[in-house]
Amino acid sequence: MEFELIDYEDRYKGALKEISLPWLEENDLLEPADLEQLEHPERVLEGGGRILLARAEGEIVGMMMLERFENGVAEPFKFGVKAPWRDQGIGKALMAATIDAARALGAHTLVLTSHHSLKAALHIYESFGFRYEAHDNVAFALSDIMMKKDL
16 A cells, blocks of 8 residues: 655644544543644644654545654654554554654654553554653653653
8 A cells, every 4th residue: 555654734633633533542541631732733833843644545544743842852642543554554654754853853862651552553662662761751641651762
C-alpha cells in the first residue's frame, strides 16, 4: 500500500480525533487532557512543534504530534494509525519522520509517556532506541510508562 507523510493543516483537524479516539477508548485511556490536545492542535504548532500525518488513498490514516520544549527536549505523542492501515509500515515511517523533525527543531532528547497496554506502539518505540525511564510525569494519570531517546 502506498502512503505519504504530510504536515498538518487545519482542514485535517477532524482526522486527529478519528485516529486517536478509537485507540484511547478501546484501551480505556481517554482523559480530559487528550481531548484538549486533539481539540487544540494549533498549540503544538504555535510552540514550534510539528504534527505529521500519514495519508493513504486520499484519507488521513495516521498521525504523530511533536511538542518542542525550550531545553532541547521534544515529546512525540498522539501516535496512532487507523486499524485498517496498521502493519503497513505507516507507524514506523511516522516515527522516523518525527525523529528527523525533532532533530531539525534542535532537540537533543525525546521523551514520551505511554501505557503498558499499547504493545504495538511500545514495540516501535523500542525498535527506534527509546529506553525505559523512571516515570515521573503527572500530565496523564493513566500513563504508566516513560521512555527516552537521545538524538
